[in-house]
Each structure stands twice: as C-alpha cells, then as structure tokens.
Amino acid sequence: MTTEFYIYVAGLALVCFYAAVRLRFELQMMQQNSYRTSRYLRWLRTDHYSTARVVALLMALVVAVFSFTRWGLYATGAIAVLALYQGIRGLRIKYKKPLVFTARAIRIFVVGLILLAAVVAISWILWGIVWALFAGMALAALSPLWIIAAVVILMPVERAINRRYIDDARRILRSMPRLTVIGITGSYGKTSTKHYLYRILSEKFSVVMTPGSFNTTLGVVRTIREHLKPFHEVFIVEMGAKQPGDIAEICDLVHPSIGIITAVGEQHLESFKTIENVQRTKFELADALPHDGVAILNDDFEYIADRRVTNVERIFRYTSGTSGATNKADYRVTDVKYGRDETTFRIETPDGGKTEPFTTKLAGIHNLSNILAGYIAGKTLGMTEAEMRYAIGGIEQVEHRLNIKHTSGGITVIDDAFNSNPHGAAMALDVLAGFTDGRRIVVTPGMIELGAKQEHYNREFGKQLAEACDIAVVVGEYNRNAILAGFAEGKAELARGNISLAENKTAVAVATFADASRHIREMAKPGDTILYENDLPDTFK
Template identity: 30%
Template sequence: MFTRDELIAAAGTKPIDGMILPMRFAGGAIDSRQLTRGELFVALAGQHTDGQCFIGDAVRAGASAILCSQPSEAASSAGVPQVIVPNPLEVLQRLAQQHLHRQKSTRVIAITGSNGKTSVKEATAWLLQSIAPTLKTLGNLNTETGVPLSLLRLNPEHRFAVLEMGAQWVGEISRLCRIAPPDIAVVTVVGHEHLEYFGSFENVALAEFEAVASLPTDGIAILNDDDRYVRKMIKRTKARVVTYGRRPAALVRAQRVAADPRTGLCYRFTLSFGGQYARVILNVPGVHAVTTALAAASVALNCGAGVQAVAAGLGEIRPAKRRGEIKRGINETILVDDSYNANRESAEAAIRMLRSAHVSPGARRWFIFGDMLELGKYSPEEHAQVGLSAAGAVDELVLVGAEVRATASAAVEAGMPAEHVHLFPAQLSEANELACARIEAAAYTRDNLRPGDLLLVKGSLGTGMDAIVGELQEKRAGHRLQTDITTRLQQLTQAETALEAGASSKRRRKPAASEAGPDGRSGNQASYSVDVAMKARFPL
C-alpha cells in the first residue's frame, strides 16, 4: 500500500485536469486483467502491445488512477485521475524504490539463481512469516516491472520482503538491486539458463553474482556450497557469508540424507547449524528439495529462528504450483507436475528423481518433456544432454516440440530402445500444431499406462506442458463439467482428422537417431517408422 503523496513525489507532477488522487492505493498493476479495485494502473509500452490501449479496461476493472504517457479519453470521461509522465516505467521503479526506503525496519531478502528461485522464495517466506509479517513476490514477478509491483504491496508492519530476482542479461539484477537494495542475498545455482540472451555460461555466472555484489558490508550472502560456481563468490564479497549444502564445510548442512522408504520421492535429513541438530521430513519431491530447504533455512536461522522451529516449518511446506506437485494420475498412477519451466539442470534433476523413486514391480517411469526455450545456439547440445541423462534412467520418454529432436536422438544413441522414445514434433510458433502435438502425446501416454506407473511432466512455460498434466490427472466425474468433456472430445477429433489427413507427412514420423544427430541435424542412417503411438491410435 502506498500514498498519493508518494506517487506525486515519484512522478514529479500532479494529475491532469485538476483531478484529486485517492489518499491511498492498494497496489499497482500493469495488466488490466489482473488489476483489482483501488489499484494504480501503469500503462507501459511493451514489445507486442501498449498498455495505453487498455486504460479503458483498467477503468472498468476499478483502477483508482492511471499512470501513463499520454491522456486517455476513457479515463477522463470516467473521472479517473491520470498522472502523465514521459516514462511510466521509470516512475513505477522510482515509486517502489522510495516506498521501500521509507520503511526502515524492513529487511530485503533477494533470491537469485538459475534454478529454484521461486521454490526458495516460497520456502523462505513460509519460515519468516512465523517470525514477523513477511511480504513475498507473487508468482514469479521477478523482472524490472515485477519487483516494483511487489514492493508497492509493502505495508509498515512488514519486517521482511522476500523478493525473487531474475535476469536475461548481465546488469539486470544490479538494476533490480538499485530498486530494492538487499540486506540478504541468496544464490541457488549457476546453470544454463537464457543462453540465447546471456550469450555464454560465463555471463550467467556474472549476472547471478550481482545481488551478492550489491550487499552492504553488514549484509549476508547465503551461498550454495554444493555449486562450484556459487562457491567462487565467497572470495568476491565483503559481506558476511553463510554457506549451505551437504559438504562438511557448509555452515548450514544436511546430513543423513535419505529418501522416503515408501515412495522414494520425498527426502528426509538432519539439519545441522552451529552445533544444533534437528530432523527434517520434507513433503516436496526430489533430492533437489533438500537444497531448497537448506537455502530457506539459512535465511531463517540468520533472522532469529531456532533450528527446531525451522525443521518443523520445513516439514509443513508443499510444492509451489506446477513445481513438483504430486498428483493422483489416471489409471492408478502417480503424476508429478513440474511443468512450469525447464532448463538442462532442472530437467536432469527431474530425471534423477524419477530414477531414485520406488515403483511397484512391472510399473514404469515416464518422462514427458517439452522444449526448453531461450537457449539460442546452445539448444541442440542442451537438449541432447537431457536425452543422455534420460537413457537408462526412465522407461518411457515422451517428447513434445521441435528442439527435443536432439533429446530423442541422444537418448537412442545412448542405448535407450527406439520403441520407448516417442516424439510428437511441433514448432512453437505454430500454436495449433503445438496444441495438437500435446493432445497426441497425452493420448498416447493415457492409452499405454499401467497401474503404478510414475509420470513426470516438464518443459518450458511456452510449450504449455500443463495441458498434458490436465489430461493425465485423475478427475472426479462430478468435478468435470460436461462442457469440458465436449471441448476435449472436439479437440481430439480434430487432432485425429488432421493426423489421418497427413499420417505420412514428415511431422507425423518418429525421429530416429538416423534422422537427427546429437545436434538435432539430419543424419544419413535408416529412418524410424511412424510412431507406434500413432499406429495404435490411427491405423494406416
């Protein structure tokens, strides 16, 4: 919540036409569809659209004022005050910066890293809220607009602000830290993310260090001791360093790490800090959840929480939405929804989780994987690495997209039987083609499941792998509307018609190690036959 005076001070001007602003604002929004009554609507010019065009929608949604670059008739006719400035984004960032600066008692915790930021942010906020009121980033609003919008929800009672900070280029996190100077900075891992924009892995490492570099000398750098690139940051900061991990040198350490004896999905460990110990039983799947828990624990332990309280709190945490959620699948299967996003490291972590999980005799492990985006020239190699990891670790590999051709080829070349690699190719730029591929992948998987099978769905956000989760998740009949069923039947019918019309086309053929080498390019060996899934559903 922020005030009228704060907005006027940040903008350096008053509303046009002599209109009077409300005394207080509930928050801010840059998307008229997400705006709630009483908020400030900030009209920003984006890459594909301009917020100025949606001021009318914002007014109808209950915006109490508009921050924009030119007057809007829709706002004027409705009597909604408008603050006109040359650059609304700069004013938004300045407003958030000044709003935070006025709250001297709030400690800012910046969460950065290539993987696990949102999970660490959620776990950290969960632990800190037991100490004092805590603000956290909603969803993954971790950008030049998301961080300021999060800060506009900051209230005087908040003692902690847990802010996720993301980046696609060097200098972006430094900019975010100028808006929200951190008192504590957490770095999860340095991995192969957004390489299309960063240009190199070395630039990723530079970017992830920026939050640590922004710390004051009395700040705290919380660093993953198990990641060798993060460890290098220890010698480069003047802030106090707290390391976490499984190595003996870590200050906050996980010992006696073991998988749940029943499922092998979730883990338990002994939390060690300062000569104190407590047993932790996690309810988030994957051994990487141990690292997430340690990062959050490191923050809480250095903000006044006790070891026993932290251990109990960690046991209460559940997965964030679409980030490792365990769901009941159809046909008595177990479904892990990790469909929110993906890069190579997180995909390999998911495969490790599948490999270590316990399944009943005769049951299989399915990895259902969509394209990883924003990798540029590194894409073939990154996708191929996932295929190498999958070979020997999973029983069925279902792939959706274009870049995953390299995954399929690498998996087969590494020894995975071709009949267990199922590619449903589609270009991301072709929305209908991609939707059809997802439906086909879900249909094949659904038709070939056995009771007790374990499935994990993963892919970059843009591939829409959550649609496949929706098809494979068990739904009670009373919870599925007839309109939902009708829509799904229509979609499947359209997919079948399209497939029958082009069953011999290149898109409907299953890729072979022969068709695509490790880099995803065409090879010269004998080709695969049409996918067995397609044969089963649509006999030629």
C-alpha cells in the same frame, strides 16, 4: 450508395477485424518478450507462427491483383470470408501464456488500432476503398512492424509512468527503515526458494514476498506499491535477469541486507551468451550487499563456489552434497531418506554437528537444497530450530515445480512443467528413478534458451531419458531431433551392456501437448509414474 459499395465496406470491416486480431497476437508475443523489441526481433527469426503472416500477405496480393478487374467484387467477398474465418480462428487458439491486458498492453493495443485506422482511412481518402482494403491486409501481413511502431511511439510515455511508480516505491521503502529485505536470485531454484523461505520466516515474522514471477524491477515496484504494508517486517524479493545490470537495478531500488544465490548455470545463454556473464549478473546481488549484510551461496555450482565475495562480513556457503565443490560449504544436507509421501533429512552445521531430523512433503535433492537456503536465512534472523522444523514440515509443493500427485486410477504424476534446465532435469529424473512399481514415462519438449549449447544439452537429455524411463514422449519440433538422437544413442549404450534392459524402451514424437495427453490416456496403466518435464511457452511452440 450501391450494393457494390456496401459489399466493399463490409469486406473492409472484416479485413480490419482480422488485422486487429493479428495485432493482438503480436502484442501477446511482445509481452512474452518483456516488451523489449530486441528480444522480440530475435524471436521473430525463429517464429513458428509465420504461416499466418504468409496467408495475410497472399490475401493482400489477391486484393491488389483482382480488385481492379471485373472480378474485384468476387475477390473482395472471398477475402472478406477468409478474413472472418482467420480472425475467429485466431481468437479461439488457446495459449499457455495468454495475453494479459495490463494498462501498458491496453495502451499499446489502442495506439496500434489508431495506426490501423489512420492508414486505412488515408488510403481510402487518397486512392479509394480498394486501396484501403489492400492497406488493411498489408498491415495484417506486416503486423510485427506495426506492433514495434506502437511500442516505440509509447516509449516516452512508458518511461514517465515508470519513473513515477519507481519514485513512489522508493518513498514507501524509506518510510520503513526497520524492514529487512532479502534478495533471491539464481539461474534456477529462486522461485521455489522464495516460497520455502516465506513459509519458514512466517513462523516468526510478518512477511511479504514478490508474487508469481514478479521478478523484474517493475514487478518489484508493483509489489511494493500494492502489497507492502507498514506492519511487514521482512520483504522477500525474487530477482530475475535477462541481461547484465537487471539485478543491480533491483538492488539499487530495495537495498537488500541478505542475499541468496541459488544457482549459476547455463540457463538463458541465448541472452547472456556465456556462463561468465551469467555469473557476473547473478553476483550483482552479493556485490550490492552492505558490509554487515549476509551472503548465502549455493556451492553445488562451480561458478558460485569459485567466486570470492569480499564486501560482506558474513558469508554462508551451503551444499546438497551433489557436486565436488563442497569443501568450503558451511551447511550441508545429510542423511536423506525418501518415502512415498515425505522426505526426512538432517542439516550439518558449521561446527560439524547435525540437527535433529527434519521432515518435508517435498521430494528431490534440489528442493532440500532450497529449503537449506531458507533454514540459513531463518537462523541468521534468530529463529529457533523448533520454529523452523515446524515450518519446514508445513511447506507445500510449488505448482509445476516437481509437484507429486497420486491419481485415483493408481498413476503417479510428477509435475515439473514450469521450466527445465540441465541441472533440474537431471534431478527430476533422479526423483523419477525412485518410483519402481510400474513403467516410468516422461513427457517433455526439451530445454530452451541454451544458446549455442541447445542441441548439445537436449541430446544429452535424450541419453539420460533412455536410461531413466521406459517411454519418452517428445513434444513439438523445437528439440525433437536432438532428444530422439540422444535417446537412440543412450538406448544403444544400454543394449551393449544388457539387451533386455534396452529393448522395451521407446520414444514417441507428438506435435502438441494435447496429442501427448491423448497418447498417455491410451497407454497409461495403474502403477505407472509420469514425469512432465518442462512446458514450452508460446514463443517456443
């Protein structure tokens, strides 16, 4: 073997390393799109990471052009060094939602590696090592097709595995006929409501809930198989949906007797296309309830208040009093008083009476609305006012969902970074308005998954920012133009009414959250309040 041969082999090894790193990234993005190739392909059309693929394609072309000339050895060496650099760089990038090597992810990755090895080996055998080099770089450039191929190849295997897990979950549920299943869904608010309800019901019952964002059918199946025990009395199931039929599928598995619908809004319009499709999908929960079941519905939303439910005997509608669609509500939040560290409120009941005051550590009217849903469910299951009052007082803030912290430097941080929507963003700004000691600062990349209304709602959000805060820090490019245009428009409207009110308001655009953090560290002062509104997942950076 010659020295030249070993250089080519080393170059091929480094090219394959880089191709494997590219496969790992595409697997991460496929995972964030729920392993659904249709959603992954939609993401590809707006992919901001395409530069890496262009670099890989150019590297492949260099191999093709120069490797058959007297410069081939030098070209191979250069490509090998670049592949090593790009591969290490790809592994070092930090993501908000890193790849989780679940059993399914491992299977896909292994199949992808086998495909890589097969293509490179066949190219080497048939045409030589230079063509193997070209094949490796071509696979790195075409990594989306490669990951889709691995997912498609494994579909029969995944279906068989999923069916076995689902059948096992059904068996476990059949063995617990006394278990009360409560389903929670909504365009937003469902995760917070789940946590608040869990805390309330735990005062009297043995309760288990779906953890984290385990709100898909397979997430619920995993919860049943790993967390549900014979001694549990209540199972709280968060139900998410990316398309019509998703919630009905979960209901067919768990058969809820109580259903809570927290919101129907213009979230995920990119998937659902119309608000009517969102409404139909969320109400799959109510439609699945038995005749003697209980539907708990948030009438703050028009597409809930106007939707009749006829298959259930007991229907309780509730409101926080923030909309006009409140005339049919059975329960409502009243007498709200915000303090620095706690909030007090009362609940108006169907007979027109009011409860004694409740105290909570939470801020924001939508958090009180979510507590109210939990209160109704607790009352339905026979809990006393005293039990629920104690539980509500002990509810902890859910991380990244309007979580308020006071730093040692005298700065207040409102963390609402989990996600954002038009309704929730407006309420977060209302909470921010209650902090008047110093400047009010908002850090945000805007709102996502709003389909054709994306620009409209982010422009409106920009106008709201101009009114609500002193400094807006807009992160990334995805919604930058719409937010800044709205901010300028809102500032101009304020100036027409009071020039001094508008002149000190500023908007700053930065590329990343790291840049935003540096900017905040340089300019924040004691007494300031900083609201972090949304934090885009990696698929939207």
